[in-house]
Amino acid sequence: MKLKTILADDEPHALEVLVNYLENFPEIEIIGKCENAIQAFHTLQQQKVDLIFLDIKMPGLSGTDLIRSLKNPPKVIFTTAYQDYALDGFDLNAVDYLLKPIPFDRFLRAMEKVFTVFQVGNRQVNIVEKPSVSNKDVFLYLKVDRKMVKVNVIEIYWVESLRDYIKVVLKDRVLISKQKISMLEELLPEDDFIRIHRSFIVCIQKIEGYHAHAVDIAGKELPIGRNYKSDCQRRFKMVY
Numbered sequence: 001m002k003l004k005t006i007l008a009d010d011e012p013h014a015l016e017v018l019v020n021y022l023e024n025f026p027e028i029e030i031i032g033k034c035e036n037a038i039q040a041f042h043t044l045q046q047q048k049v050d051l052i053f054l055d056i057k058m059p060g061l062s063g064t065d066l067i068r069s070l071k072n073p074p075k076v077i078f079t080t081a082y083q084d085y086a087l088d089g090f091d092l093n094a095v096d097y098l099l100k101p102i103p104f105d106r107f108l109r110a111m112e113k114v115f116t117v118f119q120v121g122n123r124q125v126n127i128v129e130k131p132s133v134s135n136k137d138v139f140l141y142l143k144v145d146r147k148m149v150k151v152n153v154i155e156i157y158w159v160e161s162l163r164d165y166i167k168v169v170l171k172d173r174v175l176i177s178k179q180k181i182s183m184l185e186e187l188l189p190e191d192d193f194i195r196i197h198r199s200f201i202v203c204i205q206k207i208e209g210y211h212a213h214a215v216d217i218a219g220k221e222l223p224i225g226r227n228y229k230s231d232c233q234r235r236f237k238m239v240y
Contacts, residue, residue: 003118004048006032008040008063009055009079014100017148018053020139021107037061049074051114056080067092075117077110101148104141105183140187142168142177149175157206157218159184161199194235197225210236
């Protein structure tokens with residue numbers, strides 16, 4: 001089954017971010033996108049809704065007031081740019097509270113909570129498997145210089161760890177984002193990316209050549225770490 005979901009936010013870009021994120025979760029069916037809480041109220045009266053992503057500060061009626069007005073509200077994840085509203089959100093038994101701009105890794109943790117909640121309610125919902133970029137485009141949002149930058153993962157050549165930061169190398173640009181390489185590794189499609197070193201993840205499709213100790217990609221030679229050699233042998237079918 002799919003979780004019938006509506007999104008409510010008066011910022012078009014915020015709605016776009018949620019839609020792009022939710023494309024990675026086939027268990028979710030978006031049945032409505034609302035520009036304010038009043039539209040969300042009418043949608044809730046007309047259709048059965050399992051989950052709502054709800055901005056708190058909206059003109060006319062706030063997200064928290066909307067939930068208070070409902071006799072049987074759906075499960076809710078509040079989204080807002082204002083941290084001061086967090087207490088109100090959790091007082092209303094929200095599944096989670098997301099502070100904008102929403103990093104994808106934080107969004108992923110919220111979705112894990114959603115699936116846990118519905119499994120407790122005897123709903124059979126499976127956590128999404130990592131998609132393959134060879135089958136469809138998959139987008140991530142990386143926080144770069146205080147803004148969220150949309151990246152199609154098929155455009156990534158490699159990711160390099162810079163301690164608490166990562167360098168994401170694309171065909172025509174390089175992005176620096178504050179997060180751990182291990183977190184991004186969890187989000188990248190495992191059929192298309194491989195960790196070759198504690199400091200490097202590469203897109204297999206972009207590899208131009210390899211030998212026992214390194215891979216060639218975009219004119220660069222990146223090392224294969226000793227602890228990753230057996231996995232590289234298996235994935236690349238190396239013989240040496």
